[in-house]
Amino acid sequence: MRVTLGIPNPHNKVCKLKKSLYGLKQASRQWFQKLAGFLNSRNYQQSKNDPSLFLKKSASNTTILAIYVDDILLTGSNSTEIDSIKRHLDDEFTIKDLGILHYFLGMEASYINEGIVLTQHKFTKDLLQLQHFSHKPATTPLPLHCKLTNEDPHDFSDPTLYRTLVGKLNFLTHTRPDLAFATQLLSQFMQTPKQSHFDALLHVLQYVNITAGQGILLKGEANLTLQAFSDSDWASCPISRRSVTGYLILLENSPTSWKSKKQSTISKSSSEAEYRAMQQATSEITWLVNLLEELNVTSLKPVTLYCNNQSAMQIAKNPVYHERTKHIEIDCHFTREKLMEGLNLFTYSKSIG
Structure with missing residues (x-):
């Protein structure tokens, strides 16, 4: 920082920064550390699976606080604790309580009898106005x-x-x-x-x-289960000949996580491409199961993973295939490891692809 005007003999002097200023590279990090420290002092524990999630648990209640920079979502089973943490946040940082969730980071939440509908209708309208077509x-x-x-x-x-x-x-x-x-x-x-x-x-x-109003429905269910679907389009890229992975994970009947991504290496067979897709889906399943267990959603194992390639399923189940799969990276055999642990249950499905 340059020495401000009015300081006598400013030559060979610098300013000592006692607080992080808005806009500096480290400002967001300093802000998060301060907020996290405050929440820890209120007995909120940082999630091991998502650093932006803070939890406060008791024998019968759980309060959940999700952070995105300076926007906060707060929910839980104890309304007294929710009111208490809002008061303390306001005393410490001066917050604005926006009430029940309706709009957050461009996503709109609507409430119906079946559950919560998430859409991005306003964002979609703004997107379409950028281009005449x-x-x-x-x-x-x-x-x-x-x-x-x-x-x-x-x-x-x-x-x-x-x-x-x-x-x-x-x-x-x-x-x-x-x-x-x-x-x-x-x-x-x-x-x-x-x-x-x-x-x-x-x-x-x-x-x-x-389809501007289309979104996803998060249903409320008494007994929640996870199921996943993985697929791969072998060598579909005409430029690199790499395959494309796709997976979808449902919490009961609600879409929770999905991805479509080109694989990082070239697969030598459709079975290998499908196996890599299973590995990516399994990684996401592992993270989701750990996160949901932190939120007291248990009894999720084993998670059924649907695949339409019998050979890929056999590779995951049978280590004797080493001669045909020894070129596959070690991290792909993560799928087999999780199967042996009982996290996954593979099921063949003809309806994929």
Whole structure:
């Protein structure tokens, strides 16, 4: 920091910073440390599975506090404790109580008899206003048999617009699992987008336009179970020949976690590609089970993982396949380890793919 005006003999002097200023690189870290320290002093324990989650448990009650920078979600079974922590937060930091959750980080929460509906309707409307496009309805996120490459000789004239729209689509996937595959595909061409890539992006926007109010329903159930589905599109990328992993995890019948992502290495067979997809789904299952057990949601094991490749399931179950799978990285055999621990239960499903 430069010495401020008015200080006598400012040469060879510096300012000692006693508090972190807003906008500095370490400001967010300092803020989180201060907030975490305050919560710890109120007997809130930081989650081992999510550092932004704080829990206060007693024999009969649990209070949950989720943090995103300076936005806080607070819930629990003890209304007295909730009122108490809000008062203490207000005394320490001067907070604004916004009441029942309706809008948070671009997501809207609506309450119906079956549970809570999460949507991003306002964010979707703002996204669609960024670009003029034909309002011809599109019934699929991408055109049928869409294969995008870098061979198109026509560069798109406004790469910044392309990156902006794809970035917003990526944020929209927080409540729209149906857009996950299309978004990961379009994200591969952010550096030098072509006209064909932008045409595919416009098709996605046409689909979003007619499904603007779509979201996810989080149902309230007495007995919660986890089930997962994994799949892989072997060597689907025409550029790198890498496979694409996809998985979906349901808490009872509510979508909880999903992903569509290109695999980091080339798989030599469809079985290997499916096995890698199972590994990524298993990693997510492991994290979710540990997190839910912290929230007192127990009796989740074993979690059923559905797969449509018998060979991949046998690789996970049978270590005798070493000769055919010794080139697969050690971390992929994490799937087999979790199966032996009883975390997973693999089930064959013909309905995938």
